Amino acid sequence: MIVGITGGIGAGKSTASEIFAFLGVPIYEADFHSKNLLDTDKELQSSLMELLGTDISKNGLIDRAKMASIIFSNNDLLEKANALIHPKVANHFKEWLSLQDFPYIIKEAAILFESGSYKNCDQVIVVTAPKDLRITRVMARSGISREEILARMDKQWPEEKKLELANFIIQNDGNASLIKQVLKIHKSLLNN
Amino acid sequence: MMTTKEPENKWTQLKTFVTEGSNRVKFYFILISVFLWFLSKLSKDGYTAVVEFPVKYVNISADKSFGRIPNDKIKVSINSPGFTILKYKLRSFSSLKIDLSKVEKKLDPRNSYWLTNSDLSLIDNQLDPEVEVRSISPDTVYFDFNKLVKKKVAVRLKLKEAFSKDLGIYGKPILKPDSVLVSGPESLISKIKFLETEPIELKGDKPSLKKQLDLVLPNGKGLSFSVEEVDVSLEFSKMTEASMSIPIEIVGLPEKYKLKLFPENVKLTYKVAIRDYEKVRASDFRIYTDCSDIESNSDKRYLTLKSSNYPDFIESIHFDPKRVEFILSAK
Structure with a gap:
């Protein structure tokens, strides 16, 4: 089973993928x-x-x-x-x-929807976070300006459109535990 | 007209009575008698009067100062010959000295007040020997002492808005001196964490700058500063922004556990002079999380990240995230 994971810039999809990897799920980093x-x-x-x-x-x-x-x-x-x-x-x-011989694999891609490759996925996980928090994270880790980040965001699909097509949503707003959410999805995917 | 002439006539009559004939002699005798009677009365003891004296507080401890100046005058009830009272009443005297080295020993350490009437001898000794001090008013003098301390505080350069996005100060500004010895009341000194220079506007039109700047000194009675201006030397350089991924170091984790962090690396961004760009290594930085209390905080969901070891030629350092999730498992 192919499970796509995506999220806007600064949403935290890489961290979510790292947790899946810890659980033994093979991860394909499309951007890399x-x-x-x-x-x-x-x-x-x-x-x-x-x-x-x-x-x-x-x-x-x-x-x-x-x-x-x-x-x-x-x-x-x-x-x-x-x-x-x-x-x-x-x-x-x-x-x-x-x-790969695991029950499912994760395909991580920043433009999973925009590239159309989500159509080849059996399930899609969208990692989401409030826009301001995403901007703050990206500014802190890359040093690029707010305007530049907003310009990059504009090139991606709007968050609402991605969420509509998602089978699972991971909230990475700093309050809900990523690990707990990933474990829940992991169990659900293994039972599929 | 009649009304104005009448007193004049009386005065003329009195003048005539005193200065002419036998009356004149009588008058002088009366006058001398009154004067001798007055002298005789004044020379006797037993007169009591209240005299107001200015006071001066001396011998205050070197480590103290007055916050609020206490009473500068006291009223002393004295018993003495009349002459002495007259002398104190008519002449202005130098201040009575309140010797705080003697008084302080008797002060209540918390309230710092002095019961004046318990120390009559302190005043008595300063007056004429024939004077007996009966009482002093006010009966209580309150002292508002400030403890005097000295503290060395750092000088900070105050910059106006960044002069250019690409230009920055190369290295640390050299300030001479870089610290100031501040002395004064403890209550004021404790509030002073550092001293700033007057704001300096940097144009970056020259490769370096040397200037003398005034320090912005806080107001406060009794504060003194070892210097009030500093020399500043700055060097400018073109700056660039860079970033790198730094692995998070785990410290204090009990031997029996293994820990997985999410994420395991942080992204660090910083500004560095172009000439130093190549000098920066990931090993120059240390981002760590202290897990020594992980057992006692079993419901903890995040580990906070701390940083140290920044090279001094790097500035505007940020890292993200500031906390990470983790999975703790037994080995």
Whole structure:
């Protein structure tokens, strides 16, 4: 069973995933593997340079910051770049999945909904937190400005839309225990 | 007209009576007699009068000062020859001295009041030998003593708004001196935690700055400061913001347990001069949680994170989260 876990920037999905990992659940970090593929997959690198220009290459690697600055200001290029990256990540995921033997696996992705990959998940967990708390967390851990965080949030789906499609919701507002919520979901998924 | 002339006539008649003929001699005798009678009366003992004296408090302990100045005048009821009373009444005298080194020993330590009439000799000794002090008013003098203390307090540089987002002060500002010896009443000294300089506006148009700045001194009676201005030296540098992930150190966990933290790392952000960027290592920082009381707090849901060991060339340090969830299990 594939269980997707997602949440807006600063919601705390990585911490929730860490708890699942502690319980022995295999975790696939889609963002980590897609970055890794950008660094290692020569075919993907060539396709991206063909699309976005050779300027996005730096010391034989894709300069992710440069690529982001190009694609996030041009929706057409964003779609085309995603069309190159997502199938690669999907293939990598399939290979990884074939090696797992736990009753379910967690696929962690920041843009699970936005990329459409939630459609391939059997269950979806959304980690949510109040907007102000998310902004405070991101500012504290990354030092980026409030405006910049709000701009990034705007590029993600609205929280309400994600919650509508969620099978499980984890409240990470600093009051409810993450561990207790994860344990409850874990039990429920094992009994499925 | 008649009414004004009449007193003039009486005065003329009296003048004539006193200055002319045998009356004149009589008058002088009467006058001398009255004067001798007066002298004779004044030279006798047994006159009682109340005389007001200014007072001065001397020999206050070196570690004390007055918060509120006590009575500066006292009224002394004395018994003495009339001449002496007359002398005290007519002449202004130097202050009576209240020797606090003698008085303090008798003071109630909490209320600090002096019962004046229990110490008549203290005043008596300062008056003429023939004077006997009967009583003193007020009967109680209250002292509001402040304990005098000395304290060394740090000087802090007060900056106006950041002059530029990318520029910062390189290293720590050099302040000479960097601390001030403040002395004064304990009640005032205890409130002084540090002293700030006057606010300084930094333009960052030069690589460094040297300036003499006044200290902003708190108001308070009896406060004194070893210096009232400091020399400041600053160096500027271009700053950059950086972040790194730091593993949380677990301290004080009893041997029989193992602990899993969620998350196990914190994200640390800081500002550093570009020239020092490469110098920063994760090992420069220490983020830890103290679990020594974990057994006695079994219902605890979070562990609070603490930090230490920041390199001094780093500033604006933040880390997140500030507390973590955990799973405690037996080994």
